[in-house]
Amino acid sequence: MIETDKIKKILYGGDYNPEQWPEEVWEEDMRMLKLANIDILTLNVFNWAMLQPDEDTYDFSKLDKIMKLVRDNGFKVFMATSTGAHPAWMARKHPDILRTQANGVRRKYGRRHNACPNSPTYRKYAAALTEKIAMRYADYDNIVAWHVSNEYGGICYCENCEKKFREWLQKKYQTIDAVNHAWNMNFWSHTLYDWEDIVAPSLITEEFENDGLRTTFQGISLDYARFNSDSMLECYKIEKEILTKITPHIPVTTNFMGMFKTLDYQKWSKELDFVGWDNYPEYNDEPAEIAMRHDLMRGLKQGKPFALLEQTPSVNNWHAICKLKRPGVMRLWSYQAVAHGADTVMFFQMRRSLGACEKFHGAVIDHVGHEDTRVFREIEDMGLELQDKMKDLTLGSRMDSKIAILFDWDNWWASEFSAGPSKSINYPKEVKQYYKALYNLHHSVDMISVEDDLSEYQLVIAPLLYMCKEGYDEKIREYVKNGGTFLTTYFSGYVDEHDLVVTGGYPGKLRDILGIWVEEIDALPEEESNSFYYKGKTHPAYLACDLMHLEGAEELCSYNSDFYMGMPVVTKNRYGNGLAYYVGTRTDESFYRDFLQAICEELDIKPVIQAPEGIEATLRKNKNGEFLFLLNHTKEPFLVKMEKDGKNILTGCSYRAGDPIVLKEADVAIIQMIGSEES
Ligand code: GLA
Ligand code: ZN
Numbered sequence: 001m002i003e004t005d006k007i008k009k010i011l012y013g014g015d016y017n018p019e020q021w022p023e024e025v026w027e028e029d030m031r032m033l034k035l036a037n038i039d040i041l042t043l044n045v046f047n048w049a050m051l052q053p054d055e056d057t058y059d060f061s062k063l064d065k066i067m068k069l070v071r072d073n074g075f076k077v078f079m080a081t082s083t084g085a086h087p088a089w090m091a092r093k094h095p096d097i098l099r100t101q102a103n104g105v106r107r108k109y110g111r112r113h114n115a116c117p118n119s120p121t122y123r124k125y126a127a128a129l130t131e132k133i134a135m136r137y138a139d140y141d142n143i144v145a146w147h148v149s150n151e152y153g154g155i156c157y158c159e160n161c162e163k164k165f166r167e168w169l170q171k172k173y174q175t176i177d178a179v180n181h182a183w184n185m186n187f188w189s190h191t192l193y194d195w196e197d198i199v200a201p202s203l204i205t206e207e208f209e210n211d212g213l214r215t216t217f218q219g220i221s222l223d224y225a226r227f228n229s230d231s232m233l234e235c236y237k238i239e240k241e242i243l244t245k246i247t248p249h250i251p252v253t254t255n256f257m258g259m260f261k262t263l264d265y266q267k268w269s270k271e272l273d274f275v276g277w278d279n280y281p282e283y284n285d286e287p288a289e290i291a292m293r294h295d296l297m298r299g300l301k302q303g304k305p306f307a308l309l310e311q312t313p314s315v316n317n318w319h320a321i322c323k324l325k326r327p328g329v330m331r332l333w334s335y336q337a338v339a340h341g342a343d344t345v346m347f348f349q350m351r352r353s354l355g356a357c358e359k360f361h362g363a364v365i366d367h368v369g370h371e372d373t374r375v376f377r378e379i380e381d382m383g384l385e386l387q388d389k390m391k392d393l394t395l396g397s398r399m400d401s402k403i404a405i406l407f408d409w410d411n412w413w414a415s416e417f418s419a420g421p422s423k424s425i426n427y428p429k430e431v432k433q434y435y436k437a438l439y440n441l442h443h444s445v446d447m448i449s450v451e452d453d454l455s456e457y458q459l460v461i462a463p464l465l466y467m468c469k470e471g472y473d474e475k476i477r478e479y480v481k482n483g484g485t486f487l488t489t490y491f492s493g494y495v496d497e498h499d500l501v502v503t504g505g506y507p508g509k510l511r512d513i514l515g516i517w518v519e520e521i522d523a524l525p526e527e528e529s530n531s532f533y534y535k536g537k538t539h540p541a542y543l544a545c546d547l548m549h550l551e552g553a554e555e556l557c558s559y560n561s562d563f564y565m566g567m568p569v570v571t572k573n574r575y576g577n578g579l580a581y582y583v584g585t586r587t588d589e590s591f592y593r594d595f596l597q598a599i600c601e602e603l604d605i606k607p608v609i610q611a612p613e614g615i616e617a618t619l620r621k622n623k624n625g626e627f628l629f630l631l632n633h634t635k636e637p638f639l640v641k642m643e644k645d646g647k648n649i650l651t652g653c654s655y656r657a658g659d660p661i662v663l664k665e666a667d668v669a670i671i672q673m674i675g676s677e678e679s
Contacts, residue, residue, distance in 0.1 A: 008392040010338065011076065011144070012383050013040035014310060014347035014364075018066050019050055021351065026066075030073045032365050033350060036376065037383025041070055041350065042078040042309070044133070045150050046112065049087040051129060058132055067137060076144045078309070078346075081133055081239055083126040084150030085112035094121040100158035102213070104204040116156045117231040118164040123238055130239040134246040146252040147309070148239045151278065152232045153262050155224075157202040161231065166195045168227045182498040183219030190217065200224060211423055218417045218499040225413045229264045237271055255309045256300075258293035259428050264409040266449040269300035276307035278348070279337060280316060283323035287616055287633040288436040290333065292447065294340035295435075296407055299447040303398050305343040308334070313347050314362035314375045322360070327374065328666030331382050332631055335668040339618040339629035343395050345386065347379075389650050393672065397622035401444040402605045405435055406462040408450050408469075414499050415466040415491065421544055422523035425491060430464040430586065434487075437592035442607040442617045443600065454479040458603045465492040465510070467499065473509035480513055481576030485603055488514070489583045490521065490546045507582075514580045515553030515573030518546045522564070530585070532557040532569045535598075539591040541569060546584030553582070570595070611640050615663065625676035632663040639663075646671035 013033070018026050033041070044063060052058050070077060090097055091109035097119040100106045107114065115122040126149075137143060173179045176192055185191050192198060199205050201224050207215045215221035240252045251273035256265055258277055269275055277297045281290050297306050313330055316322050325333070334345045352363035366373050371380070412427045438445050446457070450472050454460050460479065465488050473493070480486050493507025502508030506518040522545045524530070530541035534557050547564045553573035558566050573580045581599065600607070608617040608628065615638050616631040628646065632638045639662050642655040648669045655661055655671070663669055 007076070007144070008395075009039070010386045010390050010395065011040040011307075011344040011346070012386050013038040013075070014042055014350060015045060016041040016043060016070075016350040017045070017353070018069075018351075019047055019062055020353060023065070025351075026069055028369075029351060029365065030069065032371055032376075033075070034073065035371055036364055036380045037387055038075070038350075038364070038379075040076040040078060040144065040344070040346065042080060042147055042346070043067070043070065044082050045080040045147070046085050047082040048085060048129065051082060051133075052087060052125070054089055055093070058129075060132075060136055064136075067140060071140060071142050076142050077140065078145050078147045079133070079137060079140075079143045080147040081126075081130045081149060081243075083129060083148070083235075083239065084152075086115050086122065086125070090121070090125060094119075096120070096158075096160060097122045098158075099154065099156040100161075102155065102157055102202045102207065104157070104202065106158065113151065113154050116158050116160055117228070117235050118156070118158075118161045123235060126235065127238050127242060130242045131246070134243050138247050143247075143250055145273070145307075146243045146247075146250055147276075148236055148243070148252060148254040151255050151257055152236065153257070153260065155228045155262060156231075157200045161228075162198075162200040164231065165200055165224065165227050166198050168230065169198060169223065170195060172223075182500070183217055183223075184500060185217075188216070212416065214419060214423075215417050216419075218414060218419075221417050222410070222414050222499055225262075226264065226410070229262065229267065229409075232263060233268055233271065236268070240271060253307070256297060259296060261409075261412060265300055266409060266451070272301075274304065274307060275300045276309040276344075278310035279308060279333070280310070280312065280319075281333070282319055283321065286436070287336070287631075288439040289432060290336060291340060291439055291616065292432060292435045294337055294342070295445055296447040298341035298399070299407075299449070299452075302452065303341070303446060305341050305396060305398075307344040307346070308337040308342040309344070309346050310348040311337075311346070312362040313364060313379055315360070317358050317361040325362075326666065327378065330375075330378055332633070332666045332668060334382060335629065335670070336616065336631055338390075338394060339616070339620070339631060341399065341620070345382070385650060390670070393624050393649060394620055394622065394627050394670070397620035397624075397627060399444050399446070399618065399620055401446040402456075402458045403438060403443055403600075404446045404448045404452070404454065404457040404460050405431060406450065406460065406465065407431060407447050408465075408467070410469070410497060411465065411467040414495065415464055417499070418466070420523070421491070421521050424526070424543055425464070427464055427466075430489065433586070433589070433592050434461050434463050434596070437589065437596045439616070440593055440613045441597055441600065442609050442611060442615075443605065444608055444618060450475075454484060455482070457484065458605050459485045459487065459599060461487045462492070463489050465489075467495050467497060468493045468502070468507075468509055469497045473513070476510065477513055477575075480578035480580055483577035485579045485581070485599065486513065487581040487583070487599070490518075490544045490585055511551070513573070513575050514571065514582045515551050515575065516548045516568070516571055516582055517551050518548045518584070520547040521545070522547060522562075530562055531560045532587075533560070534570065534591055535594055537590065537594070539587045541585035541587055543586040545569070548582075548584055553580075609640060609643060614638055615640055621676075623678040624672070625678075626673040628669075628671040628673065630661070630663060630669040630671070632665060632667050635665050637662055637664050642671070645674040647674065
């Protein structure tokens with residue numbers, strides 16, 4: 001992570017683009033940013049055109065001035081490499097850097113994140129620029145971290161990528177026969193004879209649009225998704241290696257985007273010194289959903305703190321509806337990030353742009369140009385609070401979760417590429433049902449990958465585990481045998497990592513662990529549902545209904561109607577010393593809550609607090625003790641009864657066990673538990 005030991009506070013600031021403004025305003029910027037209690041600036045995110053006006057000329061004169069200005073004014077820097085958007089001359093002279101879209105159209109110069117990740121020209125110039133920047137500013141001791149490129153993303157389908165895809169496949173499969181087998185190419189007479197027969201799967205080959213990208217050959221599309229993610233990762237690694245070589249003492253990262261489908265962040269995060277991400281919820285995203293994204297980002301480094309690198313202070317420009325964050329919500333969402341593991345609070349951007357598509361994006365300094373604005377005041381107050389109240393108290397703290405939810409990018413790609421059983425199958429949505437129930441019950445949850453160890457968890461939930469990778473069934477089997485509790489759902493265990501069906505009955509290799517055999521799956525249209533009883537309540541069965549037989553498991557619920565009335569829908573199996581639950585359909589929130597509550601009670605997993613829904617609660621621990629975060633996302637005041645003695649570090653108020661603590665709308669309390677610090 002960033003050397004928070006030296007910095008001793010939650011870094012506060014964000015993207016600053018003074019090169020887009022006349023120099024006359026720079027001094028005023030410095031005054032206002034200091035007034036806002038900002039201490040870190042992300043610089044040089046999109047400056048390639050300025051830094052390299054042609055093939056042979058580099059011009060650092062303006063960036064030198066900016067670096068000096070910022071250092072002289074005492075700011076720390078997240079230094080970016082500017083390779084997220086290439087200059088126009090490069091596209092004009094070297095069209096190989098331009099991406100080709102899924103529809104086969106080669107793009108012209110425009111937008112950003114626009115370079116083909118496999119273009120040798122792009123890689124050469126990106127590396128050269130990175131090296132020059134690193135050499136030039138290596139001695140700036142206010143650089144806290146390198147920020148490589150910006151928000152990698154997108155997919156390229158150019159011929160260059162196609163060539164590289166063949167090489168990537170050769171390395172992975174060695175023989176063309178192995179490729180034919182992995183992709184099941186004797187279907188529709190697709191047998192490939194030669195590596196040259198392989199083309200990028202796109203809208204002019206195997207893929208088609210049907211409310212999202214679908215494909216006739218899941219195997220090839222899946223490998224292309226992996227290859228594209230790897231190609232961009234290669235670009236990142238080229239820059240990272242240069243930076244680490246020149247400044248081994250400065251950590252390197254890039255900004256992630258939460259649940260972002262195109263890049264396998266679990267694979268990427270291994271190459272990052274710490275994880276950082278940009279949090280831009282839609283105005284109507286549920287707090288639980290935002291919390292889940294934070295937990296996913298924290299999970300990428302097995303629970304280590306992450307950096308909140310961007311959020312808007314007030315409003316976005318790129319959502320369909322750019323609703324203002326209500327008073328207090330910027331603070332509330334900033335602390336929500338901290339509550340889930342963030343050790344920085346940062347914004348995009350410091351000064352609102354003059355033109356182009358981000359001119360109406362929120363900023364610390366608005367177009368009016370002075371500090372007398374609601375947004376500025378909120379930012380200033382928050383900055384002061386971080387400086388005077390939070391200090392370094394929570395830095396480096398970890399969470400202690402007994403529950404894990406599995407999230408796997410390959411499974412995301414594969415389950416949604418699948419033709420059938422329903423195009424409404426949505427992996428993140430399924431994961432969210434389980435996450436949200438636990439969130440509402442105030443349980444701490446880790447979002448883990450298939451590589452993470454399970455032994456520390458009492459409950460592991462793997463919703464919609466359509467793809468069960470080689471060996472993962474064994475990992476679950478061992479975990480359950482040794483006393484763990486596992487839960488999975490409909491559409492699980494169907495395929496291996498090539499998207500080839502595991503024959504012998506669904507859910508494939510998970511069958512013995514779950515003690516069931518799923519014979520068929522009935523997809524229901526939106527207007528139809530089945531139902532089942534659980535603890536005296538009726539719950540709907542939507543989307544997909546498994547028709548299953550018990551093979552040792554116990555039936556907990558059965559369908560109420562249709563030709564499979566009476567067949568089990570929710571089951572529980574004793575396996576070794578543990579338990580394996582199966583939920584054979586999508587149902588409603590109240591079921592997930594009641595069901596997970598019952599499981600947690602049975603396993604004696606304690607929530608962070610005992611309180612009704614509406615308040616968010618997390619617990620972070622470090623040598624300074626245990627910090628209970630309470631966040632009120634509702635419009636009403638909320639009362640929580642303290643379970644132990646503690647002190648609210650934001651207000652200084654002390655509480656005894658049993659005392660009520662009242663949080664107003666959008667308010668936050670951070671309670672340091674008395675006696676919890678390490679002696
Ligand atoms: C992203 C980018 C920024 C900016 C913001 C606007 O997160 O990284 O450069 O475009 O979005 O919300
Ligand atoms: Zn390409």
